[in-house]
Amino acid sequence: MMLRLFSIFLLAFLLFSLPVQGKESLKVAVIIAPPFGIEERASGVFYELSEQICKQAGVECLFSFFPYARIVNHIKSGKADFTLLFSNPTLAANAQQVSRILNLQNIIVGQQGGRLTSLEELQGLRLGMLRGAVYSEKLAQKTDITEYRADTYVQLVKMLKNGRLDAIVGVKTSIFHAAASLGVQPEEFFGKPLDLGYRPVWVHVSNKVSVTILEKVRKAAERVRTSDLPDRLAIKYYQL
Numbered sequence: 001m002m003l004r005l006f007s008i009f010l011l012a013f014l015l016f017s018l019p020v021q022g023k024e025s026l027k028v029a030v031i032i033a034p035p036f037g038i039e040e041r042a043s044g045v046f047y048e049l050s051e052q053i054c055k056q057a058g059v060e061c062l063f064s065f066f067p068y069a070r071i072v073n074h075i076k077s078g079k080a081d082f083t084l085l086f087s088n089p090t091l092a093a094n095a096q097q098v099s100r101i102l103n104l105q106n107i108i109v110g111q112q113g114g115r116l117t118s119l120e121e122l123q124g125l126r127l128g129m130l131r132g133a134v135y136s137e138k139l140a141q142k143t144d145i146t147e148y149r150a151d152t153y154v155q156l157v158k159m160l161k162n163g164r165l166d167a168i169v170g171v172k173t174s175i176f177h178a179a180a181s182l183g184v185q186p187e188e189f190f191g192k193p194l195d196l197g198y199r200p201v202w203v204h205v206s207n208k209v210s211v212t213i214l215e216k217v218r219k220a221a222e223r224v225r226t227s228d229l230p231d232r233l234a235i236k237y238y239q240l
Helices: 002-017 045-057 068-077 089-094 153-161 172-181 211-225 229-237
Strands: 025-031 060-066 082-085 095-109 126-130 146-150 167-171 194-206
Touching: 025 045, 025 068, 045 060, 045 082, 045 095, 045 211, 045 229, 060 068, 068 082, 068 089, 082 095, 089 095, 095 172, 095 211, 126 153, 146 153, 153 167, 153 172, 167 172, 194 211, 211 229
Parallel strands: 025 060, 025 082, 126 146, 126 167
Antiparallel strands: 082 194, 095 167, 095 194
């Protein structure tokens, strides 16, 4: 009897001593840039796309919201595993670009009355942009403009409104949403924009993530990209 009780106790001890295999998780960094990342309501286009990719990959999302430059640093340091962003040299060196998920239009725009028709006209102007972001290779190579960097589009629109900037470069949808959040009517405040074309938003997965999870995310991202979710989210979030 004692031997049987001892055996049961030993078996129970061994079972409870085994490591518990929880669900795999990814630290997802979402940019603070409505309508793509809305920190106050934990929502937005990038948030919902990331959520669906994680769900289809069978991994748990651990969300945090940051400005662009901090996300890049977090991917580099390992504090973040996953993000949806335009690429830049630091991201390209520290993460795998597993899928193009969206294409977003970028513009350069000033206040009403101003009009830019080429990058050459930027010479000597004060141009505001998100810290760390690259919107155009040609623009990144220009050395005859004065760049002002900020963490959010709201900050940039305020600087333009207060006369501290001559123009802003960035995602058209985010610039217009930032203006609307400040009570500014975009069609009345902004001049005619210079169209920089469309730039791809990539699903970035840190080089520190295992190959197994990377491949799960790659396949899930492709399924989400080819679904109707991106179009449905555009309808849901893009309206001012």
